[in-house]
Amino acid sequence: MAVTEQPRGPRLGSWLYDKLFHNYVWRSVFRSGYPDTPRNQMLAIATNVFLHLHPTRLHKTHVKITHTYCLGGITFFFFLALTVTGVMLMFYYVPGVDRAYSDIAALETNVRFGMLMRNLHRWMAHGMVITVFLHMMRVFYTGAYKPPREFNWVVGVILLVLTLLLSFTGYLLPWDQLAIWAVTVGTNMIGSAPLLGGETRYFLIGGFEVGDAALIRFYTLHVIGLPLLAAIFMAVHFWRVRRDGGLARPL
Amino acid sequence: MAVDAQAVARGDVAARPRREREQELLVWPDLVFIEFIAAVVFTVTFFVLSVALNAPLLNRANLNITPNPSKAPWYFMNLQELLLHMHPALAGVIVPTIALLLLAALPYLDRKAEGQGVYFGTPNAVKITLFSAAFAAVFTAGLILYDQGRHVNVVTNIAQHVDKDWEWPTVLAPFQNVRAIQTGWEWEIPVPEGVQVGSGEHDGELNWPQDFEHVPMPFNGTSGPDWMQWDKPDFLPGWMQALYWYDLNLNLPAFVVELLIPVALMVGLPAALLYLLRRLGWLYGVHDAAIALFTGFISVYVVLTIIGAGFRGAGQDLVLPWDVPRID
Ligand code: HEM
Numbered sequence: 063m064a065v066t067e068q069p070r071g072p073r074l075g076s077w078l079y080d081k082l083f084h085n086y087v088w089r090s091v092f093r094s095g096y097p098d099t100p101r102n103q104m105l106a107i108a109t110n111v112f113l114h115l116h117p118t119r120l121h122k123t124h125v126k127i128t129h130t131y132c133l134g135g136i137t138f139f140f141f142l143a144l145t146v147t148g149v150m151l152m153f154y155y156v157p158g159v160d161r162a163y164s165d166i167a168a169l170e171t172n173v174r175f176g177m178l179m180r181n182l183h184r185w186m187a188h189g190m191v192i193t194v195f196l197h198m199m200r201v202f203y204t205g206a207y208k209p210p211r212e213f214n215w216v217v218g219v220i221l222l223v224l225t226l227l228l229s230f231t232g233y234l235l236p237w238d239q240l241a242i243w244a245v246t247v248g249t250n251m252i253g254s255a256p257l258l259g260g261e262t263r264y265f266l267i268g269g270f271e272v273g274d275a276a277l278i279r280f281y282t283l284h285v286i287g288l289p290l291l292a293a294i295f296m297a298v299h300f301w302r303v304r305r306d307g308g309l310a311r312p313l
Numbered sequence: 314m315a316v317d318a319q320a321v322a323r324g325d326v327a328a329r330p331r332r333e334r335e336q337e338l339l340v341w342p343d344l345v346f347i348e349f350i351a352a353v354v355f356t357v358t359f360f361v362l363s364v365a366l367n368a369p370l371l372n373r374a375n376l377n378i379t380p381n382p383s384k385a386p387w388y389f390m391n392l393q394e395l396l397l398h399m400h401p402a403l404a405g406v407i408v409p410t411i412a413l414l415l416l417a418a419l420p421y422l423d424r425k426a427e428g429q430g431v432y433f434g435t436p437n438a439v440k441i442t443l444f445s446a447a448f449a450a451v452f453t454a455g456l457i458l459y460d461q462g463r464h465v466n467v468v469t470n471i472a473q474h475v476d477k478d479w480e481w482p483t484v485l486a487p488f489q490n491v492r493a494i495q496t497g498w499e500w501e502i503p504v505p506e507g508v509q510v511g512s513g514e515h516d517g518e519l520n521w522p523q524d525f526e527h528v529p530m531p532f533n534g535t536s537g538p539d540w541m542q543w544d545k546p547d548f549l550p551g552w553m554q555a556l557y558w559y560d561l562n563l564n565l566p567a568f569v570v571e572l573l574i575p576v577a578l579m580v581g582l583p584a585a586l587l588y589l590l591r592r593l594g595w596l597y598g599v600h601d602a603a604i605a606l607f608t609g610f611i612s613v614y615v616v617l618t619i620i621g622a623g624f625r626g627a628g629q630d631l632v633l634p635w636d637v638p639r640i641d
Contacts, residue, residue, distance in 0.1 A: 103341040116344060119337040123430075125344055132351045139352055143359070163373045170370070181363035189359070191388050202419075202607050203442070205429035205600070212420035219417040226388060233386050239640065242374035243383040251385075251392060251405030257555065259406065271376055311430040 073098060115300050117308055124309045129204070133197035137225075138296065140190035145289065147183040155235070157281035159274050162237035187229050194225045206310035214302040217295055224292045231284035234277060245272050245280070371641050380640035381627045390621030391614050397629055398460050398491065400571035408579070412610065423603040437595040438604055444595075445605040448586050449612035456578065457620055461631045462490040491574055495522055495566035522566035530561045583609060 079096035083089075094105035104118040123129060154173055155165045169176030198218060201207060207215035234245045249272065253263035268275025303309065338344075385393045395404035428434030433442065458464065465481050472479040481489060487498040501518040519525070529536035534543045545559050583606055590596035590605055626632035 097341050100339060103339045106341045107345075113341070113345065116340045118341075119339055120344060121336055122338050125338060125347060127347070132347070135348055136351060136355060139355060143356070159374070166370060170367075177367065178360075178363055181366065181368045182359055184368035185362050185366070186359055188387075199611060203432050203438075203604075205431075205434040207420040207423075208429040209420070209424060209426045212424075215420045216417050219413065223413065229388070230386060236370055237374045238369075239371040239374060239378070239380055240369060242376065243380055244386050246376075247383050247385040247393060248389055251389075251396065251401065254401035255406040256402045259402070272374075273376075309430070312434075313426060313429070 115304075117304055120308055121311060123311070130309070131196070131200060133193050133200050137190055137193045137197055140186050140193060141292065141296070144183060144186050144190065147179050147186070148285065148289075150179045151183055152285060157235065157277050159237060159277060162235060162277060166236045166238075187232060190225055191229050194222055198222060204310060208310070211302075211306045211310060214299060214306060217299045217302060221292065221295050221299060224288055224295065228284065228288045228292065231280040231288060234272070234280045235284065237277065242272050245276065249276075381638070382625055382629055382640075384622070384625070387618060387622050390625075391617035394457070394617045394621035394625070398457070399575035403572060403575060416610075419603060419607070423599045425598070425600060428600050433604075435597070435600050435604070437597070437601065440595055441590055441601055441604050442608045444590065444593075445586060445608040446612040448589075449582075449609035450616050452582055453613050453616040454620070457631070460490045460492075463631070465489050491570055494574075495570045498522070525565040526567075527562040528565050530558050530563055533558055533561050535560045536562075 076096040076098050083092075083096075092106075093109045094102045097103040097106040107113045107116055107118045151169075154169060154176060156162065166180070169180050173179075201215070201218065230245075230248060234241045245267075249263050249267055252266065253259045255262060264270065266276070266279065267273075268279055384390060392405055392409060395408060398404070428438075433439050435441075469479065469481060487494045489497055499521060501520045503518050506517070532541070534541070534545070536542070546554065546557065549557070586605055586609060587596065587602055590601070596602060596605065620631075623634040623637065624631055626637045
């Protein structure tokens with residue numbers, strides 16, 4: 063619906079809305095009326111902190127699915143869903159070499175929906191790595207890194223690295239053979255750096271071998287350090303999408 | 314006021330384009346609706362997936378039992394694959410660091426604002442993308458097969474149909490794989506009496522590889538005439554000692570195999586790609602070059618990941634996917 067169109071006449075929706083929600087308490091939460099007029103629709107976006115990540119209007123080519131394939135949005139959605147499922151997993155998981163493995167194994171048997179939560183968390187983590195790559199490719203092939211969006215591309219590259227690190231740190235937590243050897247292989251690569259490689263590796267895993275110290279480090283980074291950083295950079299990323307004039311358009 | 318805040322930064326930073334209101338839609342409902350649908354679709358998809366498919370949990374971690382093969386997470390298996398073909402510092406640290414830095418620097422190298430906002434914004438972009446993807450995939454796969462000596466197997470198999478006793482000829486010894494330059498190849502340069510090259514016994518010739526394995530680095534403090542020899546500089550702080558190449562000798566054959574050839578290929582092939590596209594008359598300007606190189610990068614990343622994940626079995630041997638052992 064283009065912005066210039068006239069507001070529609072009264073509808074069942076707005077009548078119901080008025081009847082149900084036109085009261086003092088509801089109005090204190092949602093400032094605007096039912097979003098069926100351009101004014102209210104814009105207010106619905108502008109007065110809501112979450113929806114306010116959006117502009118109130120956008121160019122019509124940008125709602126075409128094939129322009130973005132929703133990939134940035136889906137990546138963000140994965141991040142949110144991973145936070146939710148991750149918090150649930152944290153209720154049952156203790157990061158110590160004595161407990162970690164049995165805690166994860168217990169999710170399968172002792173915790174209602176524990177397996178489901180773990181599966182969701184795992185598959186969505188893989189999904190996020192894939193979509194962040196695809197998002198980068200769509201941004202690249204639409205030339206959207208070009209001025210004035212140079213810096214937002216850089217923020218994106220940082221988010222890509224953070225996504226990989228989030229996934230990598232999470233990989234160790236189940237403390238099974240897959241986990242410990244993947245992290246051993248991965249950190250050995252860092253250890254081969256020409257300068258200070260061994261030192262960096264020691265610092266990362268808190269010893270010469272992947273053990274208790276590595277587990278607690280990876281856990282802390284995985285559940286608070288990296289998500290916090292990622293959230294900050296995502297906030298900057300979204301802010302910049304808007305500040306740079308919405309999505310890129312042909313000049 | 315938002316515009317005022319930006320005015321400071323105007324100048325050579327591009328201004329945002331004027332808006333045409335009649336081309337615009339309202340975010341509520343048009344975008345919010347799409348986002349909502351996308352979120353629902355993804356939630357349902359992943360619930361179904363997670364009910365159907367359990368996340369793996371192998372045996373409890375044990376550093377005394379090394380699974381064979383041990384693999385990094387899939388998105389790092391490309392680096393693990395690189396590791397098989399070059400110096401670990403190059404594969405594990407230097408290449409990924411440079412790749413990320415170049416990726417981040419992309420918008421500062423390709424600064425023309427034209428060609429944004431639509432897919433494949435230059436006239437030849439699609440052709441360049443397809444060509445670069447194929448070029449990079451073919452060369453990556455080809456180089457891996459070469460380094461694995463697969464051409465030797467194939468040629469030997471065929472040749473032995475004709476002549477049962479056929480073997481890979483010695484003149485072609487260095488071309489069995491890259492490492493063969495170091496380990497499977499022997500030649501010598503005669504050195505006249507009285508000329509001393511390096512230290513050690515004078516046997517009248519310089520032999521590849523053994524006589525090239527300890528080429529002293531300049532000023533390494535342990536080679537050359539007396540005045541160029543000194544003690545280890547213990548008085549320096551530790552990090553300076555780590556930087557100074559005291560007593561370092563270059564293993565030239567290993568250097569060629571692990572660093573020189575890989576770097577030459579990683580610089581040379583992208584350059585060759587650009588040159589080729591230029592000669593084909595497809596490539597105009599930096600945007601086209603960026604498309605070629607980015608596509609090549611993605612293509613290499615994907616091919617390396619697929620080979621590392623699906624085709625590396627026990628001992629990191631190149632095998633078919635169904636021969637990759639399952640580890641527990
Ligand atoms: C956690 C990772 C990321 C999240 C959650 C994210 C999210 C988003 C979202 C929601 C958008 C709006 C348009 C769209 O959906 O395509 C966007 C745009 C953009 N993203 Fe990302 N992104 C991430 C990573 C990246 C990466 C890795 C890059 C590039 C290296 C990047 C560069 C950009 C740029 C330049 C835009 C503006 C696109 C345009 O103007 O058309 N982002 N991002």
